[in-house]
Amino acid sequence: MERPSFLSRSSSSLSSLLSNDEKSLLPHTVYRKPKIRVRTLLAHCLYRRVILWTAAGIVLICLTLTASRPGFRSERLLDLVKSKQDEKGSIGVSGASGTSGANIVNSVSGGPGTVLVVGSEKAQVPAWRSDMPNWLRFRHLDGFFVGLKALVPASDYRPEHPRPAGEDSPYPLTLSYTGMPTPTPFVPQPDYKSPGYTAQYHEVAPCYLDKEKKIPVPDLYAYNGIVQGQPEPAIGSHSLLGLRDDVCFDRFGRYGPYGLGYSFDEGGVEVGMDTDRTGSEAVWARTGKINYDAVDWGDAQTRCFGSNKKRFSDGEMQSQPSPTASAEHADQSTLHRERQKKKIPRTAVMVRVYTGYQWTHHAVLNFRAMISELALRSGGEYTVHFLLHVRDNNEAIWADPVTAQRVLDDNVPAEFHSICTFWTEEQMRLIYPGQFGRAFTNPSSGDIHGVYRSAHMPLQHFAMSHPEYAYFWNWELDMRWLGNYYELFDRLGKWGKQESRVEAWERSAKYYIPKYHGDWANFTALVHNETRASGRPAVFGPVAFAGRAPLRSELSGQSFIPPSCASRNDAAADCGVGEDADLITLNPLFDADESGWIFASDVTGYNTNLPQPPRRCAIITASRLSRRLLAVMHEENWRLHHSMFSEMFPATMALHHGLKAVYAPHPVSVDREWDLDAVDAAFNGGRDHSSGGRGSPFDLRNEHNHKGTSWYYHSEFAGLLWRRWLGYAQYDGRGPNGGRSGEGTLRGGKREEERAEGTGRMCLQSMLVHPIKWEHPSELEDYV
Numbered sequence: 001m002e003r004p005s006f007l008s009r010s011s012s013s014l015s016s017l018l019s020n021d022e023k024s025l026l027p028h029t030v031y032r033k034p035k036i037r038v039r040t041l042l043a044h045c046l047y048r049r050v051i052l053w054t055a056a057g058i059v060l061i062c063l064t065l066t067a068s069r070p071g072f073r074s075e076r077l078l079d080l081v082k083s084k085q086d087e088k089g090s091i092g093v094s095g096a097s098g099t100s101g102a103n104i105v106n107s108v109s110g111g112p113g114t115v116l117v118v119g120s121e122k123a124q125v126p127a128w129r130s131d132m133p134n135w136l137r138f139r140h141l142d143g144f145f146v147g148l149k150a151l152v153p154a155s156d157y158r159p160e161h162p163r164p165a166g167e168d169s170p171y172p173l174t175l176s177y178t179g180m181p182t183p184t185p186f187v188p189q190p191d192y193k194s195p196g197y198t199a200q201y202h203e204v205a206p207c208y209l210d211k212e213k214k215i216p217v218p219d220l221y222a223y224n225g226i227v228q229g230q231p232e233p234a235i236g237s238h239s240l241l242g243l244r245d246d247v248c249f250d251r252f253g254r255y256g257p258y259g260l261g262y263s264f265d266e267g268g269v270e271v272g273m274d275t276d277r278t279g280s281e282a283v284w285a286r287t288g289k290i291n292y293d294a295v296d297w298g299d300a301q302t303r304c305f306g307s308n309k310k311r312f313s314d315g316e317m318q319s320q321p322s323p324t325a326s327a328e329h330a331d332q333s334t335l336h337r338e339r340q341k342k343k344i345p346r347t348a349v350m351v352r353v354y355t356g357y358q359w360t361h362h363a364v365l366n367f368r369a370m371i372s373e374l375a376l377r378s379g380g381e382y383t384v385h386f387l388l389h390v391r392d393n394n395e396a397i398w399a400d401p402v403t404a405q406r407v408l409d410d411n412v413p414a415e416f417h418s419i420c421t422f423w424t425e426e427q428m429r430l431i432y433p434g435q436f437g438r439a440f441t442n443p444s445s446g447d448i449h450g451v452y453r454s455a456h457m458p459l460q461h462f463a464m465s466h467p468e469y470a471y472f473w474n475w476e477l478d479m480r481w482l483g484n485y486y487e488l489f490d491r492l493g494k495w496g497k498q499e500s501r502v503e504a505w506e507r508s509a510k511y512y513i514p515k516y517h518g519d520w521a522n523f524t525a526l527v528h529n530e531t532r533a534s535g536r537p538a539v540f541g542p543v544a545f546a547g548r549a550p551l552r553s554e555l556s557g558q559s560f561i562p563p564s565c566a567s568r569n570d571a572a573a574d575c576g577v578g579e580d581a582d583l584i585t586l587n588p589l590f591d592a593d594e595s596g597w598i599f600a601s602d603v604t605g606y607n608t609n610l611p612q613p614p615r616r617c618a619i620i621t622a623s624r625l626s627r628r629l630l631a632v633m634h635e636e637n638w639r640l641h642h643s644m645f646s647e648m649f650p651a652t653m654a655l656h657h658g659l660k661a662v663y664a665p666h667p668v669s670v671d672r673e674w675d676l677d678a679v680d681a682a683f684n685g686g687r688d689h690s691s692g693g694r695g696s697p698f699d700l701r702n703e704h705n706h707k708g709t710s711w712y713y714h715s716e717f718a719g720l721l722w723r724r725w726l727g728y729a730q731y732d733g734r735g736p737n738g739g740r741s742g743e744g745t746l747r748g749g750k751r752e753e754e755r756a757e758g759t760g761r762m763c764l765q766s767m768l769v770h771p772i773k774w775e776h777p778s779e780l781e782d783y784v
């Protein structure tokens with residue numbers, strides 16, 4: 001879901017509530033950019049026609065010369081970028097002074113075989129005043145920005161932060177640099193050929209990028225080890241979720257297989273060539289530089305699924321109150337018994353695309369990676385869809401194929417056209433008709449069918465018309481996973497499945513800070529104690545409240561509680577273990593009541609003379625929803641005319657009806673050397689040491705605490721870190737004011753990464769970053 005209103009909110013009407021240090025979201029303009037845009041060229045109808053004719057001519061010529069080339073699309077992009085380079089001189093280099101503020105490396109004598117001494121920067125911690133945010137007390141961390149020359153085996157790794165009390169900083173580090181390390185393919189999918197796999201599951205047919213089955217789907221590359229001193233995530237955990245924590249990813253290992261770092265002529269996207277590329281060739285050693293010119297991702301996904309059909313259960317996975325479904329179900333279970341092998345449920349990844357989005361080469365790379373890793377490399381376990389919001393209700397997309405094609409041409413790169421599904425708000429009015437009644441409050445003054453308040457309506461509709469999928473990831477354009485998408489989505493799903501339902505709502509309401517709380521068992525015990533101390537019973541099963549209306553399935557006596565929870569008592573901790581989660585969120589599921597979260601009372605269709613129904617919410621709508629949760633939301637919308645603000649609706653429906661919901665504590669980094677008790681106080685400062693209720697970190701007055709985290713809708717650190725990792729110089733936000741985005745010194749970028757006495761380009765452990773509003777410095781002007 002796009003976030004224009006959030007952005008305008010924090011910069012205008014509510015800005016009086018935010019301190020000066022929080023107002024600036026972005027660095028100052030770093031590069032001037034010609035007023036020409038990739039999309040404009042891609043989109044322009046006239047231009048297209050010219051190109052098609054030109055292409056037809058070229059094809060004819062090529063045929064005569066028997067050397068056909070498919071890629072006229074890239075040539076257009078090529079021309080564009082060439083013209084940019086001419087105007088700018090060189091992209092991505094300017095300003096990255098090699099010496100200014102450069103004190104990461106104190107001394108070195110040059111190339112391989114030398115000793116590097118890597119020091120910490122002299123921290124400029126401002127004089128703190130009580131009217132400043134608490135986190136300004138803490139100095140910025142340096143370890144994120146140290147490069148590959150400082151890679152060490154995981155066993156030797158010592159993080160700069162968090163450190164046990166009394167342990168010294170790992171800086172200065174003395175490292176023997178013996179040459180660039182070599183990355184290796186990173187494969188988080190099961191070993192499909194192993195006897196263990198084939199004994200249980202159907203055989204997996206490999207998938208290809210092309211119809212002729214000549215181009216296998218590549219793997220991305222990782223470095224074995226961690227950059228010495230790199231901070232560990234303060235919140236969440238790799239190992240808890242089953243994510244590898246002993247490898248790191250640089251930009252070429254992550255995106256090189258999909259077109260980063262090579263030219264349009266070679267079938268790449270020609271970005272990343274303006275950054276340090278030392279040793280990057282390793283990622284193309286096996287596959288060569290893949291030519292993506294002719295790839296049709298929808299076609300590739302369809303072929304991949306087609307050759308793997310027998311592996312999957314197709315549709316109506318969960319018990320759904322539908323008379324037609326039960327007959328099919330019986331058939332299927334007989335089939336299951338006949339063929340002993342386990343079937344795998346299918347998952348759709350729904351990327352929320354919208355008209356007007358400015359596509360960039362970096363965004364293209366990100367979705368090539370997503371489709372390759374999740375859909376193709378998994379033999380069709382996932383399917384990526386673009387749910388394309390056509391914002392102009394007057395476009396005749398349903399009536400006229402030419403209009404539909406124009407909307408696609410104008411708004412989505414051609415390689416993704418075949419994975420797009422249109423939707424409009426007008427269509428939602430048709431699907432969810434009738435009167436919705438009053439909201440307790442409606443701070444955004446938005447329409448109930450609008451994407452801002454009811455982002456899930458089109459997802460519900462999609463799920464109802466696609467029974468082949470059991471799970472649906474809701475995903476947004478300005479999110480990036482620094483790592484392999486299959487590893488992320490698969491491990492989150494598995495972790496959610498093995499979580500107990502006992503006190504799951506209470507654990508999910510709290511940020512997990514491993515170095516402060518101990519391991520997950522400690523955390524579970526702590527939450528248990530805190531719940532008991534709160535005097536409130538733990539949530540279990542459907543909640544009762546005044547004015548509650550039952551679903552049809554509830555009226556007919558059905559329940560979402562699994563048999564393992566039948567004899568519920570506190571000892572039955574296996575209740576729900578092995579049950580796939582209906583909702584997996586990427587931020588805590590907090591109690592919205594009295595939380596100070598601005599939309600906490602945007603609750604529609606309930607009796608406003610009664611107290612508001614109990615609510616849970618997770619900020620950022622990226623999450624996995626089960627078919628049955630979406631069916632519940634669908635029924636609540638169309639039949640009961642209930643609705644709630646987008647980030648609150650799925651979690652609250654799960655709460656009301658006893659579905660299984662978990663917050664997956666994925667790794668989140670902080671940019672400063674916070675004391676961990678300060679992290680806990682800031683992020684779990686709500687009622688009963690949770691993130692909800694009074695004192696919540698999602699209170700408008702407390703949200704600033706997230707500015708320096710890698711995952712929050714208004715985070716500043718996420719973009720800074722991501723762009724430095726991509727190889728572009730960024731203002732480091734450090735300085736006498738205590739650090740404002742866009743201030744400080746321009747650091748990183750090609751010149752700094754390449755200099756002999758530097759540590760090279762960055763290599764980070766896997767992490768989610770959001771929001772990524774721009775990537776290449778030339779986009780900055782578009783955004784501001």
Ligand SMILES: *[C@@H]1O[C@H](CO)[C@@H](O)[C@H](O)[C@H]1NC(C)=O
Nearest residue numbers: 515516517518519521522523
């Ligand atoms: C976690 O629990 C174990 C076993 O009860 C205990 O030894 C350890 O001290 C706990 N750690 C923390 C950080 O509470």
Ligand SMILES: *[C@@H]1O[C@H](CO)[C@@H](O)[C@H](O)[C@H]1NC(C)=O
Nearest residue numbers: 522523524525526527528529
């Ligand atoms: C929970 O409470 C018990 C009994 O009061 C105590 O022994 C235990 O240390 C507490 N555990 C945690 C993790 O707080």
